[in-house]
Amino acid sequence: MRLSDTIESFIKTMLTQEEPEVELKRNELAEYFGCAPSQINYVLATRFTIDDGYVIESRRGGGGYIRIVRVIQSGSKFRYLIGERIGETIGEVEAGKLIGQLEAENLITSCEADIMRSAISSQALSVPIPDSMKDALRARVLKAMLTSIARKNREGQASAKKAPCIPSQNGVS
Amino acid sequence: MRLSDTIESFIKTMLTQEEPEVELKRNELAEYFGCAPSQINYVLATRFTIDDGYVIESRRGGGGYIRIVRVIQSGSKFRYLIGERIGETIGEVEAGKLIGQLEAENLITSCEADIMRSAISSQALSVPIPDSMKDALRARVLKAMLTSIARKNREGQASAKKAPCIPSQNGVS
DNA sequence: TATGGTAGGTCAAAGAAAGTCAGTAGACCA
DNA sequence: TGGTCTACTGACTTTCTTTGACCTACCATA
Numbered sequence: 001m002r003l004s005d006t007i008e009s010f011i012k013t014m015l016t017q018e019e020p021e022v023e024l025k026r027n028e029l030a031e032y033f034g035c036a037p038s039q040i041n042y043v044l045a046t047r048f049t050i051d052d053g054y055v056i057e058s059r060r061g062g063g064g065y066i067r068i069v070r071v072i073q074s075g076s077k078f079r080y081l082i083g084e085r086i087g088e089t090i091g092e093v094e095a096g097k098l099i100g101q102l103e104a105e106n107l108i109t110s111c112e113a114d115i116m117r118s119a120i121s122s123q124a125l126s127v128p129i130p131d132s133m134k135d136a137l138r139a140r141v142l143k144a145m146l147t148s149i150a151r152k153n154r155e156g157q158a159s160a161k162k163a164p165c166i167p168s169q170n171g172v173s
Numbered sequence: 174m175r176l177s178d179t180i181e182s183f184i185k186t187m188l189t190q191e192e193p194e195v196e197l198k199r200n201e202l203a204e205y206f207g208c209a210p211s212q213i214n215y216v217l218a219t220r221f222t223i224d225d226g227y228v229i230e231s232r233r234g235g236g237g238y239i240r241i242v243r244v245i246q247s248g249s250k251f252r253y254l255i256g257e258r259i260g261e262t263i264g265e266v267e268a269g270k271l272i273g274q275l276e277a278e279n280l281i282t283s284c285e286a287d288i289m290r291s292a293i294s295s296q297a298l299s300v301p302i303p304d305s306m307k308d309a310l311r312a313r314v315l316k317a318m319l320t321s322i323a324r325k326n327r328e329g330q331a332s333a334k335k336a337p338c339i340p341s342q343n344g345v346s
Numbered sequence: 347t348a349t350g351g352t353a354g355g356t357c358a359a360a361g362a363a364a365g366t367c368a369g370t371a372g373a374c375c376a
Numbered sequence: 377t378g379g380t381c382t383a384c385t386g387a388c389t390t391t392c393t394t395t396g397a398c399c400t401a402c403c404a405t406a
Contacts, residue, residue, distance in 0.1 A: 061402025
């Protein structure tokens with residue numbers, strides 16, 4: 001396994017359900033894993049982004065620290081994604097992270113997440129068009145899927161005739 | 174026998190009934206068979222396609238890998254749809270009917286059906302490319318989504334750890 | 347209020363591994 | 377024997393990881 005993956009899961013095991021916040025020393029962690037301190041920054045930059053659902057705070061100097069906070073930016077997540085976050089184009093990795101967040105917040109099932117991921121995979125979109133247009137296409141497809149989920153949720157709320165897409169919260173307090 | 178055939182059967186013997194998933198190193202395999210690494214890609218591209226019921230996942234860079242997953246049992250509904258029924262291109266109406274059938278047979282939930290319909294809607298695919306290419310794109314996206322469902326169902330059967338996509342059969346014998 | 351130590355941030359470069367593609371060679375068929 | 381399809385290769389590209397040199401911020405205290 002890659003060092004980055006090891007560090008990632010190390011940090012994630014510190015972030016439990018009850019403890020959505022962890023503070024660490026960059027140099028200590030680097031020494032513990034026997035790597036360059038900047039490796040820690042790399043892990044944070046690639047695996048603990050806001051799209052992944054994390055916020056990083058830090059401080060330099062004596063008594064410095066890095067704090068990682070898992071955030072659930074609730075409110076109307078779908079509106080935010082469709083209206084602001086996604087925009088005209090989006091890459092596969094980025095889009096995958098957004099889907100992962102919806103899954104983690106139990107706004108979609110893991111089946112729905114997988115369907116969405118596969119629908120926007122570069123595999124699925126591998127027709128001979130320029131990459132920029134693929135990203136535009138991906139954004140459209142993703143927004144269309146999210147819109148359909150959001151609409152279903154609304155209808156479920158309104159009439160209770162049709163089942164909403166919100167999955168049952170298995171094991172989540 | 175052609176080298177490609179040898180590599181193909183080599184990989185297929187690794188993919189047993191119990192282990193439908195194999196991970197390998199492209200360079201190692203190429204060295205083992207004494208061929209160019211790109212030969213491996215050729216074999217994967219010609220013999221382990223979605224239509225054949227396989228999914229390829231890979232990662233570049235340090236610690237990179239190629240994973241081959243056999244997703245689809247022969248003789249299944251999904252096998253028929255992906256391998257024969259859908260083909261290279263498909264229109265929106267036709268695709269919608271197929272999705273409706275899956276929904277009626279309780280192979281997918283109504284939410285999943287809606288997500289899939291929206292993903293292949295002409296709305297979602299309205300980027301400036303020729304219509305013929307849109308139909309090709311729709312076919313690819315649809316196959317990719319069906320593949321992910323089929324895979325999930327298989328994983329659900331195999332381990333019962335992950336929930337399968339097959340919805341509960343409400344009122345359907 | 348300088349100033350030196352402490353600790354995190356940035357960035358570019360090197361390394362690792364897979365992907366792409368165009369071109370060549372071989373095989374099969376009319 | 378010419379044409380088309382399949383197999384194969386190598387050069388080049390892209391992506392991901394890791395490191396180290398250098399930069400910046402904060403704190404204590406003289």
